Amino acid sequence: AQSVTQLGSHVSVSEGALVLLRCNYSSSVPPYLFWYVQYPNQGLQLLLKYTTGATLVKGINGFEAEFKKSETSFHLTKPSAHMSDAAEYFCAVSAPNQAGTALIFGKGTTLSVSS
Amino acid sequence: NAGVMQNPRHLVRRRGQEARLRCSPMKGHSHVYWYRQLPEEGLKFMVYLQKENIIDESGMPKERFSAEFPKEGPSILRIQQVVRGDSAAYFCASSPTETGNTIYFGEGSWLTVV
Numbered sequence: 284a285q286s287v288t289q290l291g292s293h294v295s296v297s298e299g300a301l302v303l304l305r306c307n308y309s310s311s312v313p314p315y316l317f318w319y320v321q322y323p324n325q326g327l328q329l330l331l332k333y334t335t336g337a338t339l340v341k342g343i344n345g346f347e348a349e350f351k352k353s354e355t356s357f358h359l360t361k362p363s364a365h366m367s368d369a370a371e372y373f374c375a376v377s378a379p380n381q382a383g384t385a386l387i388f389g390k391g392t393t394l395s396v397s398s
Numbered sequence: 399n400a401g402v403m404q405n406p407r408h409l410v411r412r413r414g415q416e417a418r419l420r421c422s423p424m425k426g427h428s429h430v431y432w433y434r435q436l437p438e439e440g441l442k443f444m445v446y447l448q449k450e451n452i453i454d455e456s457g458m459p460k461e462r463f464s465a466e467f468p469k470e471g472p473s474i475l476r477i478q479q480v481v482r483g484d485s486a487a488y489f490c491a492s493s494p495t496e497t498g499n500t501i502y503f504g505e506g507s508w509l510t511v512v
Binding site for chain 2: 292317319324325326327328329332373385386387388389390391
């Protein structure tokens with residue numbers, strides 16, 4: 284069975300500050316990992332994903348995440364927050380090599396950015 | 399290339415009525431997923447379908463909820479005899495046939511039961 288835990292349901296940062304959103308996973312097999320962003324009243328947009336290969340993954344809007352197998356983590360970071368980054372962020376896990384396997388999501392972290 | 403299309407975007411139903419939510423996957427995608435998002439609870443997997451087949455419905459409530467993905471036309475999530483607790487955002491997603499497991503989400507359908 285797979286699961287995802289996002290530590291901190293709300294994170295607040297100042298504009299220009301480092302963004303760190305935490306995600307830990309549980310999986311019986313090496314996982315595929317994803318971060319999605321959701322703006323109010325909209326669907327989910329894929330930020331980045333890790334499947335295989337390089338453990339540091341770069342995504343859109345300046346975000347990146349690092350897969351750390353030893354820590355079972357996939358934390359999302361951005362060096363400098365922008366007001367437009369305020370949104371809800373979801374970490375998700377799926378089992379690899381299974382076409383179309385459903386994603387299991389964490390409960391989400393709401394990011395607030397203040398000026 | 400159009401994304402995943404969901405309609406209606408917003409739907410209001412009275413208790414006891416039926417709600418039908420439609421989803422057209424991205425072109426070339428034959429896998430469809432439905433998720434429900436309740437406040438403060440994140441997204442919960444409901445059902446995974448391929449054309450004319452339900453592959454995994456482990457997240458579907460046992461009663462009143464059903465889903466289909468016919469050979470022709472959109473996938474339908476049907477909720478019979480809606481109750482206030484069904485009020486939520488329902489998201490459809492699709493993925494292509496090959497492995498890789500990236501799924502693409504629609505904009506969602508917000509159901510309000512009054």
